[in-house]
Amino acid sequence: MRWKWVATLLLSWACLSLSDCAFAQVGDVAVVVNPENAASNLTLPEVRKLFAGEKRSWAGGLSVKLIVRSPGTHEREVLLKLLGISENEYKQYWASQVFRGEAQSEPLVLPSIGMLKEALGVYPGGVTLVHAQSIKPGMKVVKVNGRMPGEAGYPIH
Amino acid sequence: MFRIMIMVITLLLLSTMSLGQAAGSGDQETIRLLVQRVKELQEEVHVLEAAQSGSAVEAAQPTAQHEVAEQPTISSPSAATPPRLHELGGIQWRGFGEVTYKVLDQRQPELSTFGSTPGSSGNFYTGDFSLFLTSRINDKASVLSEITFSEQREQLFEVDLERVLFKYNYSDHLRMSFGRYQTGIGYYNTQYHGGRWFLTTVDRPLITEYTHQGGPLPTQAVGISTTGLIPSGKLGLNYILEYGSSDTNRPHLDGSPGGDDESNGNHVNIGLFARPDAIPGLQIGGSFYHDKISNVDVHDTGRFGQTIVNAHVIYVGHGVEFLNEGFLIRHTEQDGTLVFNMPAFYSQFSKRFGRTRPFFRYQYLNTNPNSVFEDILLRYGPSFGARYDLNDNFALKAQLDHTLRKGKPDLNGLQLQLTFAF
Numbered sequence A: 001m002r003w004k005w006v007a008t009l010l011l012s013w014a015c016l017s018l019s020d021c022a023f024a025q026v027g028d029v030a031v032v033v034n035p036e037n038a039a040s041n042l043t044l045p046e047v048r049k050l051f052a053g054e055k056r057s058w059a060g061g062l063s064v065k066l067i068v069r070s071p072g073t074h075e076r077e078v079l080l081k082l083l084g085i086s087e088n089e090y091k092q093y094w095a096s097q098v099f100r101g102e103a104q105s106e107p108l109v110l111p112s113i114g115m116l117k118e119a120l121g122v123y124p125g126g127v128t129l130v131h132a133q134s135i136k137p138g139m140k141v142v143k144v145n146g147r148m149p150g151e152a153g154y155p156i157h
Numbered sequence B: 001m002f003r004i005m006i007m008v009i010t011l012l013l014l015s016t017m018s019l020g021q022a023a024g025s026g027d028q029e030t031i032r033l034l035v036q037r038v039k040e041l042q043e044e045v046h047v048l049e050a051a052q053s054g055s056a057v058e059a060a061q062p063t064a065q066h067e068v069a070e071q072p073t074i075s076s077p078s079a080a081t082p083p084r085l086h087e088l089g090g091i092q093w094r095g096f097g098e099v100t101y102k103v104l105d106q107r108q109p110e111l112s113t114f115g116s117t118p119g120s121s122g123n124f125y126t127g128d129f130s131l132f133l134t135s136r137i138n139d140k141a142s143v144l145s146e147i148t149f150s151e152q153r154e155q156l157f158e159v160d161l162e163r164v165l166f167k168y169n170y171s172d173h174l175r176m177s178f179g180r181y182q183t184g185i186g187y188y189n190t191q192y193h194g195g196r197w198f199l200t201t202v203d204r205p206l207i208t209e210y211t212h213q214g215g216p217l218p219t220q221a222v223g224i225s226t227t228g229l230i231p232s233g234k235l236g237l238n239y240i241l242e243y244g245s246s247d248t249n250r251p252h253l254d255g256s257p258g259g260d261d262e263s264n265g266n267h268v269n270i271g272l273f274a275r276p277d278a279i280p281g282l283q284i285g286g287s288f289y290h291d292k293i294s295n296v297d298v299h300d301t302g303r304f305g306q307t308i309v310n311a312h313v314i315y316v317g318h319g320v321e322f323l324n325e326g327f328l329i330r331h332t333e334q335d336g337t338l339v340f341n342m343p344a345f346y347s348q349f350s351k352r353f354g355r356t357r358p359f360f361r362y363q364y365l366n367t368n369p370n371s372v373f374e375d376i377l378l379r380y381g382p383s384f385g386a387r388y389d390l391n392d393n394f395a396l397k398a399q400l401d402h403t404l405r406k407g408k409p410d411l412n413g414l415q416l417q418l419t420f421a422f
Helices: A002-026 A044-051 A074-083 A087-099 A113-122 B002-052
Strands: A029-033 A065-069 A108-110 A126-131 A140-144 B086-088 B091-104 B122-125 B128-136 B141-151 B157-171 B174-182 B220-229 B237-245 B249-251 B259-261 B266-274 B282-294 B303-317 B320-333 B339-351 B356-366 B378-389 B394-405 B411-421
Touching (some): A074 A087, A074 A126, A087 B091, B220 B266
Parallel strands (some): A065 A108, A065 A126
Antiparallel strands (some): A029 A126, A029 A140, B086 B091, B220 B237, B249 B259, B303 B320, B356 B378, B378 B394
16 A cells, blocks of 8 residues: 555645646746847856846847846846845946946836837847746747746746 | 545645645736736836827837937836936936045044044045046947046045046957046955945945045056956956056045155056856956056155055855955065065955945055055054945945054044935
């Protein structure tokens, strides 16, 4: 009878794991770039450097244009988590980056997904974070660590 | 049979629980998304209303013909969006100021106390008022300047062009600046410029104090500064290469009359630092600076080679700020045997708790009495206090200092500062 108990425990664990996976996938945030951008895969440190303004050029020399959501959105929370700073520190950080001459301007802040999509179309080097459930047709999603949002092990959520 | 029934019931219960959990989280997520969507629509309506009223005609309709990023109205209609640089005719600007009250337990003021007047142990001063201007020429090029109004003695102010730079970012591997810059000696002087709003503490560590306020390092220079990434994988190596003139005229830190014109020759500065992928926020590096200076206290015409070596270990992230820098300033007589080795270091730790950031700093600086830094000598001691951010534009700071000085009484001080950005 012992194998039945083992099977029960394994099945229970599987059920719980599946529910956890489903929960994690719900919060995944995609890295979205201009459709003409050749980038298809980035590592998590590269994404962090992009949004910290440390990586300022794409392969080929195209300048990076950061586009971010306004405070209070899921994408903004994930961005702050990615950088390991608070909202207040984020604002100070970017003011400091511009003041030091490390950046030409602060990231472009847009309130809606629709405006993000439009801005991405305008800037060839544009990059932003979009909640995986809000991805719209025409948006180019980049893999992170070789995984797409929703896949097990996707690191940004 | 009974055991099998229990097993099946357990399995069903667990499955139901997990499904319920998934469904519950799914509902919550749906509600959250709907609320978020409503907020987005409200914001879009605000943008459209602003556009209709004529104040943001182009804000709501970003097209290829209109560079939406440069339209301040896009981020301004919503109270939730953060303040950005102000823009005037393509020139972005920001201002930083401070009002500080400093009280010492000694009546002999030192120069670094700004507007101190002899005989007064405590006074207000406005320190530096900085106006920062930047203009984007294209994706790669920009111009940047920092104009500072500094308070001198008796409410007299002087205007200083702290920085004026033409910047060209060829790639991540080569970023060039031409003009007046802050020398890349170590971390602090590279990271922090005029606005004290950016500092956690009330003042800069003594070793990194501006030269024109009595600090020993050549903090500014005119010339060429280049920096960039070195292909190094996960190590994240960066370099700094600078060549220019850092000619400085230093007032005496102890308030004694006169000053030292170091008549510096052109300098070379080479820096290297790593920001490893494995620990975001960590920076380990160092720099090597060399130029030639005069020391009229020893020789009227003699020249000394000045070498400044720096090593630093910095961690800034997850609310923690841990800055550690060591310096060795070495002056070597060119036509003689005199050599002065002058060490310095500081260590600063702070941790954010909400809007409050308590900090602790310990600093040490030991200069030779026969060197050009005869007014500084041995100084060391702790500082501690806290910074409180009232909002994104105002911060209050309080700092207690205890400084031990060679041949002079210990110096205890309290500094209260209101610093602001606009």
